[in-house]
Amino acid sequence: MPRIRPIRTEAIVLRQRPLGDADRICVLFSPTRGRIEAVAKGVRKPLSKLAGHVEPLSRGQFGLAQGRNLDVVTDASTLDSWPALHDDMDRMTEALALAELVDRSTDVDVSSRPLYDVLRHSLDELASTKSPRAVRWWFTLRFLDQQGYRPELEGCVRCRSEVGPEGNGFSAADGGVVCPRCHGAGVGRRLSSPVFRLLRYMRRSSCEATAQVNVDADASAELERHLRLSLEQALESRLRSSGFAEALARAEMVGRDATSRVVESEREEQQRAAI
Amino acid sequence: MQRSPATAPTIARLIEAFHRLPGIGPKSAQRLAYHVLRAPRAEAEALAEALLEVKDSTRLCGICQNITDADPCAVCLDPQRSDATVCVVEEPLDVAAIERAGVHRGRYHVLHGAISPMDGVGPEDLKVRELLTRLGDAAVEEVILAMNPNLEGEATAGYLSRVIGAMGVRITRIAHGLPVGADVEYADERTLRAAMTHRVSMDQQGDD
Numbered sequence: 001m002p003r004i005r006p007i008r009t010e011a012i013v014l015r016q017r018p019l020g021d022a023d024r025i026c027v028l029f030s031p032t033r034g035r036i037e038a039v040a041k042g043v044r045k046p047l048s049k050l051a052g053h054v055e056p057l058s059r060g061q062f063g064l065a066q067g068r069n070l071d072v073v074t075d076a077s078t079l080d081s082w083p084a085l086h087d088d089m090d091r092m093t094e095a096l097a098l099a100e101l102v103d104r105s106t107d108v109d110v111s112s113r114p115l116y117d118v119l120r121h122s123l124d125e126l127a128s129t130k131s132p133r134a135v136r137w138w139f140t141l142r143f144l145d146q147q148g149y150r151p152e153l154e155g156c157v158r159c160r161s162e163v164g165p166e167g168n169g170f171s172a173a174d175g176g177v178v179c180p181r182c183h184g185a186g187v188g189r190r191l192s193s194p195v196f197r198l199l200r201y202m203r204r205s206s207c208e209a210t211a212q213v214n215v216d217a218d219a220s221a222e223l224e225r226h227l228r229l230s231l232e233q234a235l236e237s238r239l240r241s242s243g244f245a246e247a248l249a250r251a252e253m254v255g256r257d258a259t260s261r262v263v264e265s266e267r268e269e270q271q272r273a274a275i
Numbered sequence: 276m277q278r279s280p281a282t283a284p285t286i287a288r289l290i291e292a293f294h295r296l297p298g299i300g301p302k303s304a305q306r307l308a309y310h311v312l313r314a315p316r317a318e319a320e321a322l323a324e325a326l327l328e329v330k331d332s333t334r335l336c337g338i339c340q341n342i343t344d345a346d347p348c349a350v351c352l353d354p355q356r357s358d359a360t361v362c363v364v365e366e367p368l369d370v371a372a373i374e375r376a377g378v379h380r381g382r383y384h385v386l387h388g389a390i391s392p393m394d395g396v397g398p399e400d401l402k403v404r405e406l407l408t409r410l411g412d413a414a415v416e417e418v419i420l421a422m423n424p425n426l427e428g429e430a431t432a433g434y435l436s437r438v439i440g441a442m443g444v445r446i447t448r449i450a451h452g453l454p455v456g457a458d459v460e461y462a463d464e465r466t467l468r469a470a471m472t473h474r475v476s477m478d479q480q481g482d483d
Contacts, residue, residue, distance in 0.1 A: 016426075017394075021297075046454040047457055052464070052466045055425060055426060058465075078463050078464050078465075081465045086426070086429055089434070099393065103393065240393055240395035243392070243397050244390060244392035244430065245392075247399075251441070252437055252438070254438050255407070255440065255441025258442060259411070259441070
């Protein structure tokens with residue numbers, strides 16, 4: 001049934017893409033209407049009044065009119081612009097991962113208040129936390145729960161026996177922890193005791209409490225691997241934004257390498273000139 | 276696009292070709308096709324020749340990566356321009372806009388896009404490696420990042436500032452805030468925040 005009257009909804013802007021010369025298609029995530037694709041007209045022009053209100057990683061109140069193919073944004077006002085998510089690259093990278101997860105897993109016209117609340121809370125936390133990646137871990141566990149891929153952390157996913165903290169494995173394909181006996185038979189990747197405890201702690205704790213935990217580099221890398229594989233299982237593909245996180249982590253090394261390559265080629269040139 | 280049996284196949288082919296161009300909808304494509312049909316033959320030939328010529332004779336400048344007829348391009352060859360500053364832009368059209376304003380007398384570097392993490396567009400898809408090679412030239416003292424003030428622009432500027440920062444070259448980014456002719460009352464929070472953050476002393480106004 002076509003919608004005639006314009007609607008008003010609160011939403012988080014997940015992403016944008018250009019349309020024509022001056023417009024953009026905005027992907028909004030509304031608690032009552034799920035994923036909405038709407039055209040924001042003229043927002044690529046310098047004097048657009050809408051442009052700043054439809055930037056990704058912001059929350060606002062939107063008026064939407066029904067267009068021929070897509071809705072059209074008639075008005076918008078910002079409720080949260082989360083400046084820290086735009087100014088700090090590490091926070092931005094984590095926020096983009098959250099936005100991509102929601103963008104790829106939500107449908108049009110499907111109410112999704114619980115996921116909206118978790119996303120909004122996580123973005124609020126990301127803007128102020130000292131540990132952005134911990135906020136992403138916390139969000140990822142909630143996201144997997146809500147998508148029906150809740151990782152089993154209490155008993156072995158193969159034999160259903162109870163598990164202690166030591167000697168376990170983790171199988172993303174099977175959906176959770178594997179007991180030492182099944183892990184010994186080759187099921188799952190190693191799940192160290194600190195990461196096992198951290199997963200259980202994150203499950204029962206708030207986002208703020210999770211962000212307070214000190215996690216060493218080894219445990220962090222292991223947890224990232226388990227969560228990445230679990231997400232790939234749920235999404236059936238890799239997160240695109242993870243490539244940027246990796247590029248950003250390598251950025252300084254790339255700069256140093258470029259400098260040393262130049263120094264090396266200058267040295268070779270001087271040697272050739274001397275000969 | 277639905278093809279009408281009343282439209283001759285050759286015209287339908289031309290309509291489809293116009294429709295593939297960015298910003299051209301089915302109606303505009305039809306209008307353009309029929310305009311070409313009614314125009315004198317010389318006009319159609321000039322259009323066809325211009326289209327082929329632009330594909331045959333343009334290439335990327337080996338230095339700044341801008342689109343050019345001759346390599347190096349006129350801007351890179353101009354001895355009046357300073358080698359000390361390189362203005363990095365996303366697209367060739369950005370060079371044209373800055374040149375129209377006449378506000379930069381240094382060199383340029385065109386990235387041919389911006390990092391878009393959610394679309395999987397990373398630094399390896401842009402002309403970043405070519406920029407880093409250029410920056411090895413001791414003459415470059417400052418890199419001006421002239422990315423668009425949006426998420427992709429911020430991601431690109433953030434990445435480049437980390438890479439170039441490690442090379443020890445000074446990096447600046449063009450200011451953003453209220454555009455000329457705008458009303459403060461309609462400005463959004465982020466624009467106002469940027470305008471306040473990048474405010475300048477009245478003594479500095481008009482200084483280059």
